[in-house]
Amino acid sequence: MTVTLDLAHASSDTHTHKALKEVSASVMKSKKIVVVTGAGISCSCGIPDFRSSDGLYALVKQQYPDVVMKGRDLFDASLFRDATSTAVFYTFISELKRSIDTAAPAPTHHFIKTLDSKKKLLRSYTQNIDGLEARVGLLGTSCQEAKSNGKGKHKIRTKDVRNVQLHGDIHRVRCISCAAEYRCTEDHLSLFNQGTPPDCPECLSRSEARLARSARPIRVGSLRPAIVLYDEPHPLGDDIGAIQSVDVGRKPDLMIIMGTSLKVHGLKKLVKEFARVIHSSSSSSSQASGSKKPYKVIFVNKTAPSSEWDDIIDCHVAGETDEWVTDVIAEWKTKQPDDWKVQQTLVAGEGDTSMSGGFKVTKNAAVLGKPSKKAVGKKKADAAQENIAPSGYETDIQTKKAPSSPSKRRQSTSHYDNLEASPSKKRPIARPKHLMPAGERKTLFTESTNNQGNVPVDDIDALGSMDCSIRDLSMQDIQDIEPIKPRRNTKRVVKEVKARATLAVKSRQTRDRRAI
Structure with a gap:
């Protein structure tokens, strides 16, 4: 049986005032609200x-x-x-x-957007063709942003649509x-x-x-x-039917009907389908808790619904929709102010602060417990910064980027000595970059080195007497430089010793054969 509550008697009648508070509480507690609107919500917009x-x-x-x-x-x-x-x-x-x-959107339009911002709106269905819902930020089925670019059977992106324009x-x-x-x-x-x-x-x-x-x-x-005119099919009828089926499967827990007379056949079918799902889920929960049956299907309109809706509509709020949504928002801010602290941040981020209230404080962002993956990834990125060489150093060998295959990557350590290793086995050595002034930098080889003439490589003594002025001026002071003595090639000496030993053995064998 439908209960009628007149907004005009809310201040004088205690029972009506208490019942309206219960209706507002139903809105506050619900998490999947379906809103159905008609031309009545746009009467105060100046049209x-x-x-x-x-x-x-x-x-x-x-x-x-x-x-x-x-x-x-x-x-x-x-x-x-x-x-x-x-x-x-x-x-x-x-x-x-x-x-x-x-025209400008009415408080009712902003109320629907507030439900969406607070993650309470499952979907909005409207008979209106004025598109005022899109002005407050509710993406409609007729908006170009909702059109699908793919080659599928659906013409619109149903997941992004927040307001279904039935007409x-x-x-x-x-x-x-x-x-x-x-x-x-x-x-x-x-x-x-x-x-x-x-x-x-x-x-x-x-x-x-x-x-x-x-x-x-x-x-x-x-x-x-x-x-869409009377007796005319909707060009997006299949997509709207798919959206309705998805919303029915998600099991809404509240439906608000505002500003419509509920006389169009298609709308009547839609409202009855949603009401059946809502009542079936609410009856089971109320029987389990043994509490009073809550208001789950709310009808806000000046005119009362016909007797056809007695078993479907739970509550009829007689009055203007703008007045009722204003009372619900005021009650909401009083009973649950924490919701509006969070809402202030969310709504302000979307550029709409009309329903956000006067709160300017947000909840503390510190969260105890296990850190998020994002925070862990940030710590790893910060730790990786420690392995970067200082900006004043450069490497002797410009190494290439490591290959993708782990088997082809060079190891970070090597047992080879840089002095005796081949070029492919050498490791880069960091050195200071330009520690001496530009005026004190000299050439690597002096004229005495370049004018030595051709000296036999085998003459080790001659090499020892050469005036080798090879100066590494970037690593030491000019006054501390001493001539560098050349190192004898150890491998070459070993090779020469082996060759002489082999020659001696052969000559001894030759003498023995001749003696025989």
């Missing part, structure tokens, strides 16, 4: 209504006085059968689009022939206001390309507002 004396329909009647059309007829797919009704429709849409462009978006136009979509511009509105639809650029380019190669021209389609 004029259709039927008043200064409404949009009256403006259209001034331009087409002989046309008699009801309000529903303006949004029925049958209007395209007649040229006059089609012209009236285009003129009406142009006036409506200009009114929406000057399309007035900010976009679609070709009636090739279904190409474009953003509605002022040029489009100027033609719509005259009752004339603009031509499709895609069809025009294809037709001109065919004429250029002497092919038969194709039909050029016209652009119409990308909204």
Whole structure:
């Protein structure tokens, strides 16, 4: 049975005041909320209504006085059968689009965005075509950012969509022939206001390309507002059905219905499906705890729902949606202020602080326990910095980058001596870079060394008497330099000794043979 709570009696009636607090508590405790909205949430945004004396329909009647059309007829797919009704429709849409462009999102729109920022919104479903949800940061199914670029069967990225536009978006136009979509511009509105639809650029380019190669021209389609009329299939119907199935499988725990009369067949089916899942999960939990049945399906609207919804809607809040969401936010800040401390940071990061309150303090970021992988990786990176050589040193040998295969990498240590090892076995030796002033640096070999002439290599004594002035001026002071004595090649001496011994043995054997 549906319980009706009037917002106007909240201050005077204690029972109503207490019940409304319980409704607010249900919103605070829920984690998977489905929101369903209608035209009622946009009444306070500055969009004029259709039927008043200064409404949009009256403006259209001034331009087409002989046309008699009801309000529903303006949004029925049958209007395209007649040229006059089609012209009236285009003129009406142009006036409506200009009114929406000057409107601003209402507190109800910001409330839905707040639920999304606090990770409580499962999905938002709306009948509205004004696109005000996208202005507060809720990505809709008609937004270009939600379109899929792949070749799959889905036309939109369902994971990124936060607001499902059940009736399309007035900010976009679609070709009636090739279904190409474009953003509605002022040029489009100027033609719509005259009752004339603009031509499709895609069809025009294809037709001109065919004429250029002497092919038969194709039909050029016209652009119409990308909204869904009565008795018309939704172009994204399969994708919306897939999104709904995913949300039902995730088992939402609360549904808020605002600003709709619940008379459209498709919307009624959607609400009943969500309500069945919500009630089945909440009844089992309430029976296990033995507590009172909570409010899980909340309907906020001036007009009460029909008797068809008695077993589906738990609570009807009679009043303006903006007033109710303001009370819920105020109660939320009072009961759970810590949520709003975190929310202040999250919302401010997205550029929306309208519902964030006055808190400026965030929770302490220090977390006790096991450090995160990111922190561990940072420590390893800092430790690796210790192995980098100082900036004033350079290596004698420019080593190449280590290969990817571990078997081909050179070992960090070697048992070879750098003096006797081959060049491939030598290890780089770090040395200071430019420790002496530029004016004191000398050439490596002096003129006396270069003018020694040709000296036989075998004459070791001659080498010893040479004035070897090989100076390593970068490693020692000029005054401490002494002539470097050449080292005799040990391997060569051993080779010469072995050769002489072999020659002596052969000569002895020769003498023995002759003696015999």
